[in-house]
Amino acid sequence: MANADFFKRVYDVVEQIPAGRVTSYGAIAKYLGTPRSSRAVGYAMNAAHSRPEVPAQRVVNRNGLLTGKHHFPGTNLMQQLLESEGIMVDKDQVQDFDEVFWDPLLELEALE
DNA sequence: CACCTGACCGTGT
DNA sequence: TACACGGCCAGGT
Numbered sequence: 001m002a003n004a005d006f007f008k009r010v011y012d013v014v015e016q017i018p019a020g021r022v023t024s025y026g027a028i029a030k031y032l033g034t035p036r037s038s039r040a041v042g043y044a045m046n047a048a049h050s051r052p053e054v055p056a057q058r059v060v061n062r063n064g065l066l067t068g069k070h071h072f073p074g075t076n077l078m079q080q081l082l083e084s085e086g087i088m089v090d091k092d093q094v095q096d097f098d099e100v101f102w103d104p105l106l107e108l109e110a111l112e
Numbered sequence: 113c114a115c116c117t118g119a120c121c122g123t124g125t
Numbered sequence: 126t127a128c129a130c131g132g133c134c135a136g137g138t
Contacts, residue, residue, distance in 0.1 A: 006134090006135065006136090007135085007136090024120090025119075025120055025121090026120065026121065029120085029133095029134085034133090034134070034135095035133090036120090036121085036132080036133040036134060037120090037133070037134040037135070038120040038121065038133080038134085039117095039118060039119090039120045039121085039133065039134060039135080040118090040120090040133085040134045040135040040136085041119085041120075041134095041135095042118065042119040042120060043117085043118055043119075043120095043134090043135065043136070044119090044135085044136095045119050046118075046119060047136090048119095056119080059119080060119090061119080061120065061121085062120075062121065062122095066119090067119055067120080068119030069119085070119080071119055072119095078119095114138105115137105115138090116136105116137085116138085117135105117136090117137085118134105118135100118136100120132105120133090120134100121131105121132085121133085122130105122131095122132090123129105123130090123131095124128105124129085124130085125127105125128090125129085
């Protein structure tokens with residue numbers, strides 16, 4: 001794992017996010033051991049278009065805001081995808097963010 | 113090697 | 126509520 005490219009490591013984490021849950025760019029960065037590389041995580045998502053298996057819609061910013069929705073086709077596909085998974089979204093804001101938040105640091109700490 | 117860009121984050125006004 | 130700044134990191138040119 002440690003040999004994998006940064007992007008690939010990001011995708012690896014994102015692919016493990018359960019449906020109906022979301023996480024943040026910062027949380028992923030922190031899990032990868034680089035807490036300040038949240039921007040790079042977002043950049044990785046931008047490049048995730050060639051990775052259909054990566055549920056990029058489950059990655060939002062620290063406030064639960066769909067900052068990356070404009071990178072999806074259409075105007076609100078990201079929101080639709082999330083809502084189809086049982087996540088309530090209003091005004092680009094994930095509702096009950098604390099409840100649906102999935103922290104890789106807590107959920108994957110026993111795996112490594 | 114030297115920029116430039118960006119789906120971020122924290123703080124301040 | 127909104128906007129501005131600075132810092133961080135990775136990839137591309």
